[in-house]
Amino acid sequence: MNDSELVRILSSIVLQSTPLAIAVCGETITERAGVVNLSLDGTMLLSAMVGFVAGLLSKSVWVGFLAAAGVGALFAFIIAFGSIRLRKDQFAVGFVLTLLGDELSAFLGQNYTRIPGQKVSHLGIPLLKDIPILGPMFFDHDLVVYFTFILVGVTWWWMFRTQHGLRLRSAGERPEAGFVRGINVNRLRYIYTLVGGSLVGIAGAAYSLDIKLGWSEGHTRGLGWIALAIVIFGGWSPIRGAFGALLFGASKALAAALQRRFPEESVVVFNATPWVLMIAVLLLVGSDATDRLIALVPRRFQSRLRQLLRVRPPGALGTLFIPGEAGGE
């Protein structure tokens, strides 16, 4: 393996990870506001299908992305409405939507399988793309990839450096505290669930219009669940989440490389990788393994490291907030 091959692989890892990073970012926003959108897998399937077909019919990828975002927002709205307004279990509604999205994508997309469609065109960034190694890795892609970079950065800044972000996090951490400070918690939850859902929709279309072109039944099946797991692995931070998506992409690339070496035996390994990985990373963040790792480093770095690696779900994740009733006792 020579250098240029390595750079090509790294570049493809970045490219392949982008839709997942978008989805993770969207769900991170949703969960930071206190709502769990469990329907990611179904949302992504349906939006991949709708995005592809809309792009095909309008001959514009952007219409495709817009339509996909609409699908994501619709599903997110059902979850937000069901939990906030109707006070129903968001896990149950999310799960049903997962299955429904899957079935709907199969039914509605039945006449559009395995045909060529629109593709986001390549757009290398002048100058930046000529930087050795980093250039081809990050700046010789298309707008979807650059959008992802910006999205992750902006989301982090919004969450941790603006008043909006404080409010967003208070809605998910301790809604009563937001309430007494004059924040309309449930309206924020609606907004951010819809924003997060739209991003998940865009992630679906990023597959069918760019990274995994076209549509076939079950086109992105399983990836929504992976994204949900990465949100946890990422400790509800957009940057760590994007890093998790990248890590996932890298291990898939590694498995693919292995498969080329040993084509016979390794198809099982290749298919099983994502799921074994999912259990492994959740075990890593769930058990006290990180604590034990932290204990190995010098004491003065420990607290900073713990802050960095801390994985704690938003305090009010998945719970209901009724103004004036909860808390304050």
Next chain:
Amino acid sequence: MKVALRDIRKYFGQVKANDGISLVLESGQIYGLLGENGAGKSTLMKILSGYHQPDSGQIELDDKDVKFSSPAEALANGVGMIYQDPLDVPSMRAVENYLLGRDLRINLAYSAATSEMIENASQLGFKIDPQAFIDTLSIGERQQLELLRLLALGAEVLILDEPTTGISAEQKEGLFASIRKLAKESGKTVILVSHKLSEVQELCDHVLVLCKGKFVGEVDIPCSTERLVQMMFKEIPPRSSRVSYLREKNLLELSQVEFEGERLAVTGINLTVRAGEVFGLAGLEGSGQKLLLQACAGLIQPKRGKIILDGEDVTRFSYHQMRAASVAYLPAGRLEEGLVAGLSLIEHVALARPQKGFVVDWNYFERITQSQIDKYQIVGRPETLVHELSGGNQQRALFALLRSPLKLLLLEHPTRGLDVLSAQWIWQLLLNRVEEGSSILYYSADLDELVERSDRIAAFSGGVMSRIVTATETTADELGHLIGGEE
């Protein structure tokens, strides 16, 4: 700011929490709001602070009619409240909490807010690191932060709900000093909601007394305790003379025990509890006393040392083994950790009793439950779901579920949130247990309760246990110093 409440009414279903209350509060004065549980103090203050809306009645600020639809609106009009458990966001930094909910300019003015916060804090004699995360601060510090925030947002009327629960004697002194300063120098109107008569007498200029949703009267301080109690209860509850059932035998022995919580390590615990003893633990929230109870209950495993229960080494026992060895643990949160919302009393009784066979004999348990209901005077039927019971009845239900006989009873805040008469009743139950030979190891934030009810007391401070004092030879003051880590 002058506050007038006119004929405030607020009903929750059948319960008349506030039944036509009228009050006038002058600026620059500190008021104590007294009343037993259910008298309507909290409801009234939540109405004044915009958390609840009254069913009828008016609020006037400086002779102007106002209506609040939210706490934020009340604060915009100058009324701010500090809740007993401060309403802040644990995973955020102090300065972020300070800024949360303020103007929506896109860039957060961190540095400006930080210096503003430090300056305001130093004026009141507070020391809070703006960069510290809330979940590393004590309750006292979180109250200070809330106070700073309310003042920064222009609060003229300050309501403090039970502010001294869980803070040290030193922090209390500091808080009271700053409150005096705010009232006397800045002309703030301060309302202290409390049921600790000594604190009200120490800090307040006037006392307002509520009873059963109605305003009973106002008196100026100084005023005798007897008078206040009489106003609150209409009758003076008999002060119980403490009977000791101490026996010779050692029931629980801890030697050189060490254990660790999430953020606290406790070391070198040497403690002996005798049969029939009531042993009290004092300390700020999170100083190690809860961990000690949990270690004795088998909920956390000691890292070192030995725990002997009635001659048997139980150091490595799990919670369920401890339970089988006649140890009971009653946590503070009734519906969170004690009872199962959605299950009936009868189902609780069946769960709590030792299992016989595989099939539940519902008829048998119905009889048992009914007899327990009668014995513990629980207002409910065997089929009643526990979350439909009132708080006091839930507490009774918890006691009704305890097995008998018990060797050791571990309690957290046994009477928190209960009025004097209910608390009296709970302690009578506990004393009956002690008379039967059980020992009690408990902690409470109420120092008077500790002094009055215990045989011996130890205080915790930052994971270190103080010397053990005999209750009859100590005072709440001395405990306050021990809590602060002084010897």
Next chain:
Amino acid sequence: MSLGRIARYLWPAVPVLIALVITGLLLVVFGVSPQAGFGAMLRGAFGDQSRVLSVTAFWVPLALASVGLVVSFTAGLWNIGVEGQIVIGAIAASWLALKFNFSGPLQIIFELLAAMIAGAIWAGVTAFLKTRGKVHEIFGGLALNNLAIIFTNYLISGPWQPPEGGTFRGTVPFPTKALLPLYGDSRLSPISVVMVIAAVVIVFLLLRGSYWGLKLKALGKNPSSAFLLGVSSERETILALMFCGALAGLGGAVRVTSWFDSLRQSISGGIGYLALLVVMLSAFRVLLIPFIAYFFSAVLNGSITLQLRTQLHSSLGGILTGVLVLMVLLFGELRQLKRFSEGRVSSRPDE
């Protein structure tokens, strides 16, 4: 009868109507008249005796898995892993059918037992990941589902590949004595219907009258209180999931020994996920499970006929059931499902 009363009686029909209207609209959009479409589905489900038998045969594993899920849901557990538990049960039964030879009825009995044990173990892994590794059962179960399916594909395309090779569709047919005795030339085994009835009765009695049922109920409603009341959350979590896994595994065995006669690529094909929908619709009342599961089975079988007749994708059946469950969840009164959202809210006045 007052209008309100009538509305209350008709209310449960509304979700069904909405589901029918939506699927009907989809039919129209795709150029099939709803009459013809629903007619085809109805005939496909109940048109003649063989179709009814087919619906019943499909119903058995669905009902078994659903009954199992009532137990795990009672303990507050989201056993999404039920799909994989069905698959692994099918694999275990196939293993005995292909590689062992016991005399007479022992063969099939051992197959069923092996399937139950395998399903229970597979569920036990999810449970263990949850109790020891703090991996939520949704993620653990989901990963194990996919691993079970990948394992199936590996077996059929590798070690258990039929001699003629390369088909990637299934193993060789099992010998007759390794199959459940079938009714006529249908795919239904009367014995399997007995299994469903037995499972329903057992679970009903367990939840109503046993200490175990009571413990699961407490655990499902408030794990920390239940623990302090003496319920071992780890033990009961593992047992509840394993119980469900055993029933699901049994369902998997029924799939390979009566619906099919061999291990196939998509041996469950989503029955586990469907079972989750069944249980949600039943609001955890086990006595309702057989009927709801039968309705689902009829819809799915009908939609396969629809696909044969009109070339429309059979996922229409899934859309119908999905919309139905969604509507009932949102607008029906399923109080039991509120646990997640209401856990921390108190509706009491002060103190």
